[in-house]
Amino acid sequence: MNDHPLRIEVLVNSPGPHDQVRIREPFKALQQQGLDCRIHERPFRFSSCIRPHSLVIWQRPLPESRQRQWEHLQWLRERGCLLLTEWDDHPDLFPEPIQTPLRAIALAPLQLCHALHTSSPRLANALRPLQPLALVLENSIAQLPPLDLAKHTRPPLRLLIANQNRSGEHQAISQALAEWAKADPSLQLVVIGDRALAQRLPAHQLEFHPTLPYQHYRAVLASCQIALLPLEATEANACKTPIKLLECAAASVATVCGPGLYSLWAPAGVTRLVTGLEQVVPEARSLAENPAERRGLVARAHSWVGQQWQLQGQLPWRLWLYQELWRRRRAVDARLVERINAYPAL
CATH class of the missing domain: 3.40.50.2000 (Glycogen Phosphorylase B;)
Known part of the structure; x- marks a missing residue:
């Protein structure tokens, strides 16, 4: 043989x-x-x-x-x-x-x-x-950069939305994102790929990128402190992998996830899990106002990836x-x- x-x-x-x-x-x-x-x-x-x-x-x-x-x-x-x-x-x-x-x-x-x-x-x-x-x-994760907690003490706050083919989820959170930006003029919204979402957000607080080569995407990700990973709870979505969460954890980026998929994979304390899309932006605002809690979340997530997902x-x-x-x-x-x-x- x-x-x-x-x-x-x-x-x-x-x-x-x-x-x-x-x-x-x-x-x-x-x-x-x-x-x-x-x-x-x-x-x-x-x-x-x-x-x-x-x-x-x-x-x-x-x-x-x-x-x-x-x-x-x-x-x-x-x-x-x-x-x-x-x-x-x-x-x-x-x-x-x-x-x-x-x-x-x-x-x-x-x-x-x-x-x-x-x-x-x-x-x-x-x-x-x-x-x-x-x-x-x-x-x-092929490349695990060192843990970077220092960026969570440096303004401005950069919030990433970089999910592919999630127009429904993005539309559901767009109004809350725009309201947050209006309430906090220093907030920077970083959007990759979803031009329709970008058009609903204030242009002067927006950094928009088309779909990027992978290493460029990882560099933009690493420049942010929080990422939103909204995903409806459907059987098809449950068949995905948590790669976006893993990439964020590797880049020392705090996340808000769900309601679909991520609760099947993430242990307690590595992300903020939501049970409805309406909770995504409020949870992110809470993380933005609590940098100490955010750093703890990031440290645990980075360790989880290092131990289990390399x-x-x-x-x-x-x-x-x-x-x-x-x-x-x-x-x-x-x-x-x-x-x-x-x-x-x-």
Whole structure:
């Protein structure tokens, strides 16, 4: 069974800030540990970038048709490869321009592969009707800067709202944010990505950025003292990972979170959790008025990330999973064939 050692080909189909944590940081770290692993940018030709007998991890594939996905899968199987579809969000949460073509091909990338390579146990369970086999590799922090409590004693207060695809949550808190800004002329509102939210806030207190490259985003994050992470409590949102909270904690930024997702992950004392969106801004104002409490929250959150969420600590487990999957590749491929034969409509 060891006639072909493990080697990995990673296909980046959807480049952007989101691929840094899911793809580039972990696989570059594995490269540095000596794993034979290559990262390919689109556009890519299978014949020129995929070696026979490789573990292929394809990030967010979006083939032109279901038949095309089938052809990709068979081409890889004929060359002794396993295909994992890297999928890190519930399909219901993708923007409409992505959702529509995915639904048109009946979510073929999730079904027509050997297994999913995904980010949370809850997401793996939600996708189980489409694909019963999944490797769950949670997001983690590759770079943990030193704890910075001093910035919480330095004015002005910089408040960050940098969530992607949360227009409903942002709209729900926008009036309270504008009222806070009016009451405190020194407050600086830092918004990344959501132009509609930015237009509802006073321009003279606003610092707006379009979606940023990942390292630039982390730099802007580190310049702030408080971040708002509003998220509705839905099943699709519960399938997310707490990466925004982890990034804030690593950057010594205090957070107000919820009502969805974060209570499933965060221990007591690392963030302010809310049970309704109407509480987000009042809780943030309370934190702004209590710098000593804010520093305690930040210190505990930074320690939590350092102890439990650093990429370096995850690497041995990640490598073991890939090695075990590759060792069992013939059984995994046989299971795929059985599933296809049992459900010819696939």
